[in-house]
Amino acid sequence: MGVEIRVEGLTKAFGSQTIWQDVSLTIPSGEISVLLGPSGTGKSVFLKSLVGLLKPNRGHIWIGDRDLPYLSEGQLYETRKLFGVLFQDGALFGSMNLFDNIAFPLREHTKKSESEIKRIVMEKMDLVGLVGAEGKLPGEISGGMKKRAGLARALVLDPEILLIDEPDSGLDPVRTSFLNQVFVDLNAQINATFLIVTHDINTARTLPDNIGLLFRRELVMFGPREMLLSSEEPVVRQFLNASKIGPIGMSEEKDISELEAEANMGLEAGKLPPIPPQQMPSNGLIRPTQHAPGAWCAAHGVTPPPGSFIDELGRNWVEEWPRYVASMSAVAGQHAGPPPGPGPQGPGPQAGPPMGGPQGGRPQPPGARY
Numbered sequence: 001m002g003v004e005i006r007v008e009g010l011t012k013a014f015g016s017q018t019i020w021q022d023v024s025l026t027i028p029s030g031e032i033s034v035l036l037g038p039s040g041t042g043k044s045v046f047l048k049s050l051v052g053l054l055k056p057n058r059g060h061i062w063i064g065d066r067d068l069p070y071l072s073e074g075q076l077y078e079t080r081k082l083f084g085v086l087f088q089d090g091a092l093f094g095s096m097n098l099f100d101n102i103a104f105p106l107r108e109h110t111k112k113s114e115s116e117i118k119r120i121v122m123e124k125m126d127l128v129g130l131v132g133a134e135g136k137l138p139g140e141i142s143g144g145m146k147k148r149a150g151l152a153r154a155l156v157l158d159p160e161i162l163l164i165d166e167p168d169s170g171l172d173p174v175r176t177s178f179l180n181q182v183f184v185d186l187n188a189q190i191n192a193t194f195l196i197v198t199h200d201i202n203t204a205r206t207l208p209d210n211i212g213l214l215f216r217r218e219l220v221m222f223g224p225r226e227m228l229l230s231s232e233e234p235v236v237r238q239f240l241n242a243s244k245i246g247p248i249g250m251s252e253e254k255d256i257s258e259l260e261a262e263a264n265m266g267l268e269a270g271k272l273p274p275i276p277p278q279q280m281p282s283n284g285l286i287r288p289t290q291h292a293p294g295a296w297c298a299a300h301g302v303t304p305p306p307g308s309f310i311d312e313l314g315r316n317w318v319e320e321w322p323r324y325v326a327s328m329s330a331v332a333g334q335h336a337g338p339p340p341g342p343g344p345q346g347p348g349p350q351a352g353p354p355m356g357g358p359q360g361g362r363p364q365p366p367g368a369r370y
């Protein structure tokens with residue numbers, strides 16, 4: 001079910017500029033995690049470090065029993081095959097049509113026949129809703145199509161880990177929503193661990209199982225979506241509320257006098273809005289790796305900060321869980337497959353507590369049009 005990434009004490013600096021230091025977290029296998037942070041806090045640098053494109057100054061990136069920064073060139077080359085990476089602009093070759101762009105990793109890294117390559121490329125193009133656009137050049141398609149083509153290319157080697165850098169950049173909110181649906185549907189279908197960097201608050205609130213936030217050269221918090229969406233930590237609140245009030249300033253952090261002035265005026269980022277339901281696969285089935293709020297903390301020995309999981313409406317997302325699972329299981333049973341059993345993170349399936357059921361109906365391929 002994808003591969004877990006265990007990061008320990010990771011530090012990256014360019015010359016005298018420390019980007020982040022002592023970052024430790026476990027990105028759970030098979031789940032969707034989102035990394036947030038103000039511009040310039042080093043989210044892209046983090047993704048590039050995970051895939052071995054940048055070498056950290058200190059620390060470890062464990063992928064199974066391989067510690068990525070200390071691998072030989074040959075071992076790194078092999079380990080990179082576990083990764084699919086979707087860069088911001090899709091990073092397509094401008095002179096190649098979409099078919100050849102998507103086929104590129106297969107031709108570079110495998111000895112597959114052209115007919116087998118064609119089968120795989122068309123399968124991935126279908127997954128992202130691009131069938132019919134094989135002959136188009138990157139310059140002839142929209143930003144959203146470029147991202148989907150980049151995603152198809154990231155998928156051709158059947159990655160265990162998908163790293164996705166700002167998929168929403170340059171997309172309108174509706175296309176962003178469709179693309180998020182593609183991610184959820186893909187995550188339900190393939191065995192891969194997803195890590196997505198985004199600035200889109202709606203994406204952060206509804207898409208992931210887990211959220212992490214980088215600020216002041218540190219990982220402020222990483223944990224289940226519901227824990228951060230009910231957090232009282234000022235920087236988490238400010239970011240998820242998209243508020244001017246709080247420690248994050250225009251360039252990066254506010255100085256003490258600005259923070260004192262805000263406190264004196266009684267300004268605060270405000271409470272976070274109620275926790276919304278998590279985005280479901282479009283066929284209504286529960287993803288096997290969607291987890292119970294709180295189970296992650298138990299599995300990782302983390303004591304949630306006070307007030308965690310209790311949202312603005314006073315709902316305790318841990319207590320609501322069993323009721324929700326029961327209602328979801330009943331609906332999921334009408335679709336297909338057995339209800340998910342205990343996963344690596346805890347006892348169960350799922351999406352959000354009881355407010356609005358799954359988007360049931362006819363199963364659809366994830367290649368939604370957008």
Ligand SMILES: Nc1ncnc2c1ncn2[C@@H]1O[C@H](COP(=O)(O)OP(=O)(O)OP(=O)(O)O)[C@@H](O)[C@H]1O
Binds near residue numbers: 038041045
């Ligand atoms: N190869 C490099 N050499 C020197 N500095 C770099 C390099 N790559 C990134 N940086 C610096 O690292 C810092 C973090 O950059 P990064 O692109 O990771 O930020 P980010 O959080 O992804 O920002 P944004 O949200 O705006 O995309 C920036 O100050 C950037 O200039």
